[in-house]
Amino acid sequence: MRELSxxxxxxxxxxxxxxxxxxxxxxxxxxxxxxxTLRVEDxxxxxxxxxxxxxxxxxxxxxxxxxxxxGIPLLKEAAEACNGSLQIWSQPGIGTRIEIIFQRSHxxxxxxxxxxxxxxxxxxxxxxxxxxLGYRLDxxxxxxxxxxxxxxxxxxxxxxxxxxxxxxxxxEEGLKTQQPVxxxxxx
Amino acid sequence: xxxIKSLDDLKKVREEALQKxxxxxxxxxxxxxxxMGTCGIAAGARDAMKAILDTIEKDNIQDVIxxxxxxxxxxxxxxxxxxxxxxxxxxxxxxVSPEVAxxxxxxxxxxxxxxxNHVIPL
Numbered sequence: 648m649r650e651l652s653x654x655x656x657x658x659x660x661x662x663x664x665x666x667x668x669x670x671x672x673x674x675x676x677x678x679x680x681x682x683x684t685l686r687v688e689d690x691x692x693x694x695x696x697x698x699x700x701x702x703x704x705x706x707x708x709x710x711x712x713x714x715x716x717x718g719i720p721l722l723k724e725a726a727e728a729c730n731g732s733l734q735i736w737s738q739p740g741i742g743t744r745i746e747i748i749f750q751r752s753h754x755x756x757x758x759x760x761x762x763x764x765x766x767x768x769x770x771x772x773x774x775x776x777x778x779x780l781g782y783r784l785d786x787x788x789x790x791x792x793x794x795x796x797x798x799x800x801x802x803x804x805x806x807x808x809x810x811x812x813x814x815x816x817x818x819e820e821g822l823k824t825q826q827p828v829x830x831x832x833x834x
Numbered sequence: 835x836x837x838i839k840s841l842d843d844l845k846k847v848r849e850e851a852l853q854k855x856x857x858x859x860x861x862x863x864x865x866x867x868x869x870m871g872t873c874g875i876a877a878g879a880r881d882a883m884k885a886i887l888d889t890i891e892k893d894n895i896q897d898v899i900x901x902x903x904x905x906x907x908x909x910x911x912x913x914x915x916x917x918x919x920x921x922x923x924x925x926x927x928x929x930v931s932p933e934v935a936x937x938x939x940x941x942x943x944x945x946x947x948x949x950x951n952h953v954i955p956l
Contacts, residue, residue, distance in 0.1 A: 648876055657875050664904050718872045768883045772868065772902040799844045803851045806900045811891040813847045 648718070650760025651685060651749075657718040658687045658745055659769055663776065665691025665743065672769075673781040674762060676751060683751040683759070690742040699737050722747060729753035763818040766791065771814060774805040782822055789821035854896070864898045864943045869914035871905030877912035878931070885932035886915070889939045898943060911954055917942050928954040 648654055655672060662670045667689035675684040694702065703723050723733035730750040737743040749756045762782065770778050770793055778793035796814075803810060868874070868883045883902070890898055908914060911928030915938060918924045925948055927938055934952050941947045 653875055653880060656870065656880060657872050660870050660872070660875070660902075660904060663902075718875075764880060764884055768880065768887065768902070771887060772870070772883070772900055795841065796844060799841050800848055803848050804899065806890065806898055807851045808891050808894045808896070809847045809851045809854075811887055813844055815887070815891065 648721070649757055651683075651757050652760040652762045652765040654718060654722050654747075654757075655685060655687065655762070656765045656769070658685075658722075659765075661718075662687060662689035662691050662743065663773055665689060665693070667691035667742065667776065669777040669779070670769075671779040671781075672766075674759070674783070676759075676784040678751065678785055681751050683749040683756065685747045686744070688742065688744045693739045693741050693743055694737040695739050699735060702735055703733070719745075725749075725755075725757060729756045763815075763822045766822070767814055767818045770796075771805050771811065791817065791821070863920065865918040866898060866900050866939070866943065867916040867918070868900070868902050869904070869906055869912055869916075870902040871909075871912075873905050873909035874912045874914060877909075879913040881932050882913040882915060882930045882935040885935040886939055889936050893940070893944070895939065895944060898939075908954065914954070919943070919946070926954045926956055927952045 648657065651674075655674075659670060659672065669690045671686070671688040673684075673686045675682075675686070677683075703720050719733070719735075726733045726747050726749055730753060731748040733745070733747045735743065735745045766778075766780050769776075770780075770791070774793070774797065776793065778791065780791040780793075782789045797805075800810060805811070805814070866886060868879055868886065870879050870883070883900075886900060889895070890900070903916075906914065908928065913928075913930045915927045915930045915935060916924050917927070917938060919942075925942070927934065927949065929952060930938065934949065937949050938952075941949050
């Protein structure tokens with residue numbers, strides 16, 4: 648996987664599999680701090696200390712529960728190669744939080760990729776989850792609140808063509824400033 | 835294309851969608867499931883999902899539920915897409931490129947004809 652937004656999709660999949668009903672994803676880019684931070688938090692079933700310790704080991708995965716696969720170890724390696732880190736906090740019954748930091752300008756840092764596509768398919772394919780999605784690039788901010796959208800839609804499904812159109816435009820519009828860095832509108 | 839972003843716009847979308855629904859007859863709801871495990875994502879599941887969403891949006895296809903699932907144990911066949919229409923048996927497709935995904939929606943979900951050359955026999 649050569650895009651951070653694909654890794655986010657993968658991590659979100661772990662949260663879904665953990666039975667989370669609230670999943671927060673935040674992507675924070677700071678040109679001043681020269682940092683790119685990805686954070687995913689969920690209220691899923693969580694992991695105990697033993698499982699947590701093994702999570703970044705590629706040869707451990709609880710296949711039946713499918714909590715973690717190859718994605719996390721590879722991402723940890725990629726982050727550390729870019730002067731960054733990958734950390735996971737988790738508590739059984741409470742949830743899991745994962746934070747990945749990259750040096751933003753590092754030559755080997757994976758591109759963020761198409762975050763709008765990742766966000767779009769998460770909210771559409773798992774409409775019942777309360778997705779709280781956010782993106783920040785210096786002083787530009789975008790956020791999406793699934794609960795609000797779901798309540799407004801009422802009984803109209805997310806897979807309705809008109810709703811798909813709304814979600815796609817919302818994500819594309821909100822995230823179009825993500826790259827390249829030089830084209831950020833000054834607010 | 836106008837920018838629609840506010841919740842007021844979403845309310846209009848809702849009204850419009852509800853009106854369309856009234857004209858639509860109940861034509862056997864379809865469920866489309868995309869494998870989104872690590873294996874699926876690495877093999878291009880996001881592109882398949884994107885093609886599915888874009889086709890449904892562009893061709894204005896009603897009554898399709900799109901959902902995702904984790905690894906189903908056939909990683910070498912990813913990206914995997916499954917289609918369930920009404921109470922017919924579930925059809926599993928493998929190696930679903932964006933083009934195949936579009937065909938699955940147009941021929942199977944809308945037309946009712948299984949895209950035989952990409953079916954995984956189970």
